[in-house]
Amino acid sequence: MNANAVPILAIFEKKVRLEVPLFQRAYVWNQEHQWEPLWEDIARKFTEHLQDRLDAPVHFLGAMVLDQKATPTTHVERRQIIDGQQRLTTLQLFLAAFRDFCSSHGCEELAVECRGFTLNSGMMADPTVDRFKVWPTQTDRDQFTKVMSAESRSSVEKSFPLTKKKYARAFDPRPRMVEAYLYFSSALAEFFLGTPDDLPLASDRSLADRLEIAFTALKNSLRVVVIDLEKDDDAQVIFETLNARGEPLLPADLLRNYIFLRAGRAQLNQEALYADYWQKFDDFFWRQEVRQGRLRRPRSDLFIQHYLASKQGFDIPIKHLFVEYKYWIDRRHPFESVTDELKTLVSQGLDYRRVIQVKDGDPLSHLARFLDAFDTSTVYPLLLHILNTDPSEEDLSHYAATLESYLLRRAVCGLTTKNYNKIFLNLTRVLQKEGTSPSAVTAHLLGLTGDSAAWPTDAEFQKFWDAAHAYMTLNNPKLVYIFKRLNETYLTNKHEDVAFGGQLTIEHLLPQAWVNNWPLLDGSIGLTYNEILTTPTNDARSVQTSTRNALLQTLGNLTILTSPLNSSVSNGPWDTKRSTILTTSLLPLNQVFHAYKIWDEDGIRARGNDLFKRALKLWPKPENPRAGSTVGNPKEVSAVGTLG
Incomplete structure (x- = not known):
C-alpha cells in the first residue's frame, strides 16, 4: 500500500467517484461530536490565513483508505472507500455549503471553482451517478444527491421542509446530511458575515477577498493521509489495524518526551531536570480527568491548553496541543534554554493549581x-x-x-x-x-x-435582579454561589464562622406549589395554570396570580439552606415554614426572617431590594460616562440564558 499526505481538495480535484461499499453503515456523524470539531479545525485555518499567519503548521484531518476498482472505458475513475467514508462525505457537504455561500453572496467565480471539487463534469457514461465525487449507500443517496445538486441553502430547505407531528412541540429533525449542510452553512455565515454584535474577522477586507483567502487555506493548510491499497493488500486486515484501540499518549507525555529529547541533545542532565521540575507533573492531580464544558480531559491537558493560549494570545484546540507547542518552541524560540522552559512550565503549573485548588x-x-x-x-x-x-x-x-x-x-x-x-x-x-x-x-x-x-450598568443589573426568572439564567450551583456570597454581607464580628460541610440547597420562600396554603392579597384563592388559561386576562384573581407567579422565581424569593425542608413544611403556611427556617438555619442570611411576619409580594420585593444593595457592594462596576444601555429586558431572557 502507499500512504501520502495530500490537501483535502486534491482528493476531489480529478474526475473520480469514491464509492461507499454497500455493507458499510449509513451516515451517522452529528453536530456535537463531529461537525463542530471539524468546523473548528477549518475555521482555525481560515483565521490563521486571514491574520496572515501563513507559517502555522498544516492540520491533518485524519486518514482514509481507498481501494482501486476496475473502471470500464469512458467511465469516471472509481475508488472504493475502505475507511473514512463519514469524513469524506462530510467534507463534500461542507464544500457544497461553501460553494453555495459564495454563490449567494456574489462570488460566482469562486463558486464555479468550488463546483469542480463537488461535482464531476465532462463526458460521463451515466451522469446521474458519475457526476458525484462521493457515492453513498442506498439509504443516503436521495438526501446526498439533492443537497449536492441544490446550489443554494434555500433550495435545500425547500426540498426538505420542516415538519411536525400532530400535537408535537418540536419539529422533526431533517435527514442527517441535510442537517450537516445547514450547520456548515450557518457556521460560514456567522464567520464571514458576523453577528449584530460582532464584526467578522478581517472585516476591513471585502467578503470576496476573505472567501478567496479561506479557499486558499482549504487548498494548502488542511490535509488528510490517503492510503491507497495495491492488488495484494488485504483491505479488512488494514481496516482493523487502523481502527485498533491502544492506550493513547496524553499531550503531557508527548511534551515530556519532546522536552527531554532536546535536553539530551543539549547535553543537559536529564535526571536532574526531571527531579527538579517535571516530577511535579507526575502526581495524580495532573492525570485526573475533570470536566471542562463538554470536554472531559486530564488536568494536564487543560493546563497546557490554557498555558499555550496565555502565551500566544489565541485559542488552542485541545487535540492540537502537542503540535502547537512544538511549533511554538521550534519557530518562536520563546526560551533561552530547556531549563528556562521547564522553570516557566512548573511555575505556571503551580499558578494553575493555585486557582483550581x-x-x-x-x-x-x-x-x-x-x-x-x-x-x-x-x-x-x-x-x-x-x-x-x-x-x-x-x-x-x-x-x-x-x-x-x-x-x-x-x-x-x-x-x-x-x-x-x-x-x-x-x-x-x-x-x-x-x-x-x-x-x-x-x-x-x-x-x-x-x-x-x-459590562451591565447598575440599572441594568437591578432590572434583571428584581424581575428575571432566576432559573432561566442561572442553575443551582450558580444560585448557591450567589447566596453564599450574599450571606457574607450579614456577618459581623459577633458571628461565628459557619462552615458549609454539606451540599447547600435552594429554597423558594413562597413555594412553587403555593395555591393551597397561600391566599392572594385580597384573601381569595389563587388560580392553577389550567384555570389561568380559561380565565379572562383582566380577571382580578388572574392578574394577582400572574403577578405572584412572576415574583416566585426572582432572587428576592430564594434563599439557601444547609439541609432541605420536607415537602409538607416547604409547601406549608408561612408561620410554620418561617419558624422551621429560623430554628434550623444558622446562616445570618436567614435570620432576617424574624422581621417578616408575613411573606407576600411586598416582602419579596423588599428583600430583593435589600439583597441587591448588598450585591452592588459585592460586585460593583466603576463609572463609565460613555456607557449607554447595553442589555435588553428581563422578559426577553430565554431558557438558555441569552437575549432575544
Missing part, C-alpha cells in the same frame, strides 16, 4: 470559586498571564474583583458567554502589548459594548 484567604478565592460554579474556564489563560507578572496581593484582589463583577453581572442578566474566549484572549494580547495592570483590565472591560461583551 484555591485556599481560603487567597485574593483569588472568590473568583476561583465563581469560575468553578459558573463553569467559566475561558478566563484561565488571562489569569495565567496575570499571575506570571508576579502581581502584589492588593493587585490580585483588584483583578479578581473586576473579573468577578463583570462575569457575574452578565450571568444575572442572562447575557451570552459564547464570545468569552475571544474577549479574554484579546484582553491578554492587549496586556502583553501595552502592559498588565488592574486599571488596564478594568478600562478594557468597560470599553466593551453589545450583548455579547458589555
